[in-house]
Amino acid sequence: MVATPLGNLADISQRALDTLRMADAILCEDTRVTTKLLRHYGISNQLIPLHDHNEQDRTPGLLTRLHQGQRLALVSDAGTPIVSDPGYRLVRAAQEEGLAVTSLPGANAAVTALTLSGLPPLPFMFLGFPPRGEARRQNFAALRAVEQAGLAATLIWYESPHRLLETLRTLQQVFGAGRPAAVGRELTKHFEEMVRGTVADLIARFEETAPRGEITLLLGPPARDDTSAQELDTVLKEALKSHSVKDAATLVAGIVSLPKRTVYNRALELAREEKND
Structure with missing residues (x-):
């Protein structure tokens, strides 16, 4: 597993580049995205698409290649593989068959946003993408219930820009307008932005200016005087x-x-x- 840049192509390790060059093939979400990275560093290698729709079918053949001694590099479009990205089923299957699996550390949007948010860094919970529709409210209500039972952690989600406002409004209904929150946008890129404030502040901001780009959403823990x-x-x-x-x-x-x-x-x-x- 090879972590790749979130946006700034300089955010990749020498070890990662060497691994991508030496691998027998590179498994990637979108060949167009990975090709851009490889061309930037003058790397030529076989690309094999691996995404949610084909991972299960492709896994047996990839395991055969690994058993034959081939080295496969797994990347996502951006950040650390299998964190809200494809690859978990393949990694788990390889581990179950006793094949060697390792991870090359690097960029991760959730942790990057956490360090920039100004919210308490520990403990934190990364929750992937929020459910859509009514399931979103039910999911948030369950989290609020766990808070009422004693959880106090910064919560982190990835979200698409066109659903951000709806998600913020649901957070306001469940957790309250005054909860501290933050939105990281286009992290490591030219237009990087971290918007901090209460949930109500963020709603007002993005009602005025529609959000664009890759979004990481954070919600601070309940106040200490939350009884x-x-x-x-x-x-x-x-x-x-x-x-x-x-x-x-x-x-x-x-x-x-x-x-x-x-x-x-x-x-x-x-x-x-x-x-x-």
Whole structure:
């Protein structure tokens, strides 16, 4: 696995270039994108398209080549392979067959955006692309429920520019207008931009100026004075005084509007803590 530049073609290691030259073939998402990189560095090599639509069919043949002793370099269009890009099924299959797999570190949009965002760097959760449509709201609501159960992390997504505003509006509905957030746009490229502010600030900004280019979206953790987790524990502890764990979770889930499974898991933890005490 060879990490490639996000946009600035200088952001690639000498080791990566040597690997691309010496490989028996290069597996890539889009041959047009990878050809641009290779031409820039004077590299000529066989390119094999590997993407979501053909990875499963191509994997057996690629494994055969690896068993024959060939060296294959896997790249994505930009950044570190298999991070929201194709290749995971091939890598997993190669590992299961005892074939040697290694990763050459390099550019990654999520980490680059995190370091520029001004948001707490640890812990963070990278969540890929948000679901589309109604599933997006359900996904965000589940994350908010986990926050109410105690999670405090910077959340990171990739998003397309034409869906960014809709996603920001959904974040506002679920997490609140005042949550700190950031949008990284065209990272490492000539028009690189990092927009910081509250969710409401970002909505106002991109309503005025439509976003363009590759987007990385970050949402800061809840404020320290966000009492959602403490309130959940308080209500659960009271319910556990007179109810079983299952019944307490059912009762409290209805009160706090959280998924029953989330509340049940927290009720189990509190019950164990009480027993240990």
